[in-house]
Amino acid sequence: MQFQTTPFFDITQLRADTPGCLDSLFMNSAGASLMPQPVVAAMMDYLQLETQLGGYEVERLRLEQIGRFYDEAARLLNTRPGNIAYAYSATDAYFQVLSAIPFQVGDTILTTSNDYVSNQLAFLSMQQRLGIRLLRINDLPNGDLDLTHAEELMRIHRPALVAITHIPTNSGLVLPAEEVGSLCRQYGAWYLLDAAQSVGQLPLDVTHIQPDFLVATGRKFLRGPRNTGFLYVSDRALETGLAPLFLDRRAATWTSPDSYFLQMSARRFEPQEISLLSVGLAEAIHYANQIGIEAITQQNQGLMHRLRTGLEQLDGIVLLDRGSQQSNILTFHTTRQSLPALEAALRHRRVVFTVQYASSALIDFRRKGVDWLIRLSPHYFNTLAEMDEVVDLITHFL
Incomplete structure (x- = not known):
């Protein structure tokens, strides 16, 4: 070949x-x-300015540069900037998503035996603390995900959440993200895709995959800085009003002593501190998009x-x-x-x-x-x- x-x-x-x-x-x-050098240069330039003016003033002056992150990430996933949120890591974004879904005692989370270790540990913790049920989809003899078994589990147990890792960290296996997305739509489950290992090396089009949530990291195949990541949130999830349990000041506006107004876009999932590292991540995604x-x-x-x-x-x-x-x-x-x-x-x-x-x-x-x-x-x-x-x-x- x-x-x-x-x-x-x-x-x-x-x-x-x-x-x-x-x-x-x-x-x-x-x-x-x-x-890549352009990523390092962008962060060094921003950091140098912070040494002269301080972080808040530089953030005010560089809002357009910071905002570039949303445009580049949206281009990468074939979505709109309003569906993108910055995160400190894929795992951080993942936990924000888990906190947003209103699980009830007895609800089912459906995952695989190849899911990322931090995700599996979170599920086990939720199982102990919240009383949810954790089920795993079988593999076929060749290692592929058994989609027939996946559909059977969805039909019988009607999971509140289906969560898979697109590419496991311990294997070259690629799971069928689009096929799982179709099943989730058919059976009405929320769909969470961990794309930490696939973003930056494989095409990811959310209009085809149809996730409700997709988490990604900057440090791996995107070639960005550590402690960076992002989250895609579907229109369906936003319109339903899903939001993380613990809101940062970027996520909502405090409107009265006992009420707040939720950010309309995916930024309701964001932390407050995003400036310097988001500039590096934006440059890394831009670099991949240009190639x-x-x-x-x-x-x-x-x-x-x-x-x-x-x-x-x-x-x-x-x-x-x-x-x-x-x-x-x-x-x-x-x-x-x-x-x-x-x-x-x-x-x-x-x-x-x-x-x-x-x-x-x-x-x-x-x-x-x-x-x-x-x-x-x-x-x-x-x-x-x-x-x-x-x-x-x-x-x-x-």
């Missing part, structure tokens, strides 16, 4: 904008990617094809990713060498990656019969030569 890059995809310029990729074999965009998510996806497919093909031919390496559609996350395990030795060898050769343990995805690790894995997650600023170099390093080590 041959992958051709788009004529508008200038890998030389992209790598020049990413000086960190010249000093390492960076394979950790699923954790915290490398920020084009289709071009990014095409480049990533070529990289992952080369990396997967190389590693799957190695004796002693077990690739752990399942499912009919896979992303820019590759996970593997080996019994040929100990984890400390393998980790030390890769880090010595400047490979930047992540080790994950069973506590991050308990059900999935037990199913795969491993207690650790190596996660590699290249991105569009990487090259095919780097994929070959990583394969060669692992080959020689084994």
Whole structure:
């Protein structure tokens, strides 16, 4: 299979904008990617001004620059700026959404066995404290989500919320977000999609996926700063009046001693402090929008094809990713060498990656019969030569 890059995809310029990729074999965009220079420059310029004028005055002067975040995020998801809210992280946005849904004792949350660990912990806490019921959709033998089982559970239990993680943090699996969205519309459930690992590497069109809520992070494949994220809120959720339990001053106006007026847009979910980091996130989303998510996806497919093909031919390496559609996350395990030795060898050769343990995805690790894995997650600023170099390093080590 041959992958051709788009004529508008200038890998030389992209790598020049990413000086960190010249000093390492960076394979950790699923954790915290490398920020492009324009992102760093935008934040440095803003921060420098804060040292001269203070944060409040700079926020007043740079309202237009801060507001650019909503336009860029809306463009990325094919929605309107009023449906976008800033968040400190995808998890922060996720918890705001959970607090907005008026759960009753006995209500059902329907999720998967591949959901993000923080989400699963939140569900378990709610189960203990609020008396909700947690159900998980089965997987098919190949790892895909069993949509027949999903529909059966929705039909029988009529869940208040269906929550899935588009791409699990511990696997390259891509879940069928659009198909789940159709089922949620059919059975009237609120639909929450965790897109922390898919935003910035795959096209996300909320008119097709139909989530009521979509959460995303800035630090991963979007290549923004840490402690940034955003939330998409559907018109249906806004018109129903859903709002987080704890409102910040951006979320509502205090109109009398005992009443308030709720912000009409998705900003009812926002915190007060958003200025500096939102500027960096806006620049990161703009950077991705300028390249084009289709071009990014095409480049990533070529990289992952080369990396997967190389590693799957190695004796002693077990690739752990399942499912009919896979992303820019590759996970593997080996019994040929100990984890400390393998980790030390890769880090010595400047490979930047992540080790994950069973506590991050308990059900999935037990199913795969491993207690650790190596996660590699290249991105569009990487090259095919780097994929070959990583394969060669692992080959020689084994």
